[in-house]
Amino acid sequence: MTTHRRVGDALNAALGTLLAEDPALYLLGEDIADPYGGAFGITRGLSTRFPRQVITTPISEAGIVGVANGLALAGDKAIVEMMFADFVALAFDQIVNFAAKSTTMYGHPVPMPVVVRCPTGGNRGYGPTHSQSPQKHFIGVPGLDVYELSPYHDPVALLRELLGSGRPSLLFEDKTLYAAPLRPDDLFRVTHLGGTAEVRVDDDIPADDYLIVAPGGLTGRATAAMRSLLLRHELSGRLLVPARLHPLDLDPLLRAATSTSRVVVVEDGPPGAAWGTEVAYRLQQALWGTSSGPVRLCQAADGVIPTAAHLEREVLVQAETIVQAVLEAHR
Template identity: 60%
Template sequence: MTVTPATPATPATPATPATPAERVAEHLNRALHDLMDAHPDLHLLGEDITDPYGGAFKITKGLSSRFGDRVRSTPLSESAIVGAGAGLALAGGQAIVEIMFADFAALAFDQLLNFAAKSVSMYGRPVPVPLVVRCPSGGHRGYGPTHSQSPQKHFIGVPGLAVLELSPFHDARALLDHALATRRPSVLFEDKVLYTRRMFHHGVVDELFRFEPPAGPAGVARVHLDGVEEYDCTIIAPGGLAHRAVEAMRTLLMEHEVLCELLVPARLYPFDLDGLPPRGRHVCVAEDGTAGGTWGAEVAARLYPGLWGRLTRPITLVSAADSIIPAAPHLEREVLVDAPAIVRAVLGAAA
């Protein structure tokens, strides 16, 4: 892992207190069922997303049986899939496109950069392009170099294109509704390991930590300790890193008496903390991709002007090692960000 200081600049039922929270995959599948039911002009496109397969991670299971031709399995051409989805949106419909692995979004980059994102403003008047491109991302599953990446940084800063990330704190139906309602294209990253995790609900993370739900569909969730207002460190991390960040916070508290809070945004770009300023004397931004031109660096640059007068040390960035991602689990762990890497970053900054 790389640790560097930043330079200033329907199938499932919602949980009740008496039932376990649904898993993120179930939650997302239910959200898609609800969206398709609410929006008759919404279409789903992707490789192998129809029944009985229901997608590589079963997120689209049951949708084609219920909604017929509005859910289409496509040929293996990410550029064609995204282009068709953008064309549907541009022609007055709405589209959600699944890229089987986020790595293959590179094959659709031209359609996103030069067609979908530009189409909202290059015709002399605002043109709606309600398109969401879903991208299962991340490692920790032994899938190897071309099926384990987190390429969020390559989509940061594209005018007209929003970058979102799924979180166990954010309601997927509300987030997808919001993305489509902006009438602009969005890329939604979904950490694959997150699919098997359960949603956090009722404001409880575990016996130590509580959370404040986001103020809006794409807002920021805050994980905190009851009764604590000032923290040694604020960790900012996207949804795929939430569990690793909470694990790090537990270690820092129990073994080192370091108090941390966690901010989890659903909208990575354009980035906005939505009135939730960091309360820590130090800020650590963690992300799964490699260093260099990253979301984390963008966050640091946005935070410095407002926090410069009270930060006790530079903002720390935690990112994956400058390496391809091995398939062997023990080697994969050496490359990807884990809880100990976040712990080391926070303690290193305090040294």
């Protein structure tokens, strides 16, 4: 049986590569030192290899990001690990009111190479305060970039892009991805359209029945939905996965959307002023007058995420949720 490298292992290796390359890079977070290596083991082994650069911190999200901001202003670089994405709310002021504004408020451009990593999402039974997807609270903040990890984007290149941009950024990482293989489903092939990955069946099969646009954490559920749509309903389409959620590069999404009249935007957060809402609106606006149907939006339910697995599944987006959204677009 062939084994494949996991996304979590690739992320750990990427952090090690960057720390080895740049002695001015620091990694900060709660319980990230060995032997624990963080709540999900992503930093395991790094504090042993880089004891000066990997710093385990007290439980103070605002304080951790504040230290990272200070390091950046002093000419260094910092990656911060939130234990859970839910806790990033405690650092909201340091991210939104300080880091995002510091690139422009000193009278000349000031680089702020700060990356805040956020393990996000549910389907793990962790309950209401450890399972949320808070991306939408940071979408549209001037000076702040928002990214999401996926199995289709190289973590080394992704982190280099974030640190090299000179802008503070958040990197959301769906917790279910850590154990996922760093490769696509065997049924599909992947090509890259700039920073956006396109996933589809082999070129010999047309892929114009639908388009799914989803962030990285939903790739497993989205490809499971695509497999079901192909095998059970004889529908073949494409999945586009942008690494950067904001600012959004609309061009690859729009080019793909013009080849089908059925577009479904998927995200794991609840409705209301969210990333998916923005993407659906901008696509609908650009396609107005040429599309035969509306851009559909598939989101989590408007409710607190339960701990019980069967109830959690009802709130969060699942593969069958995406299948149903695509089928409804065909009616």
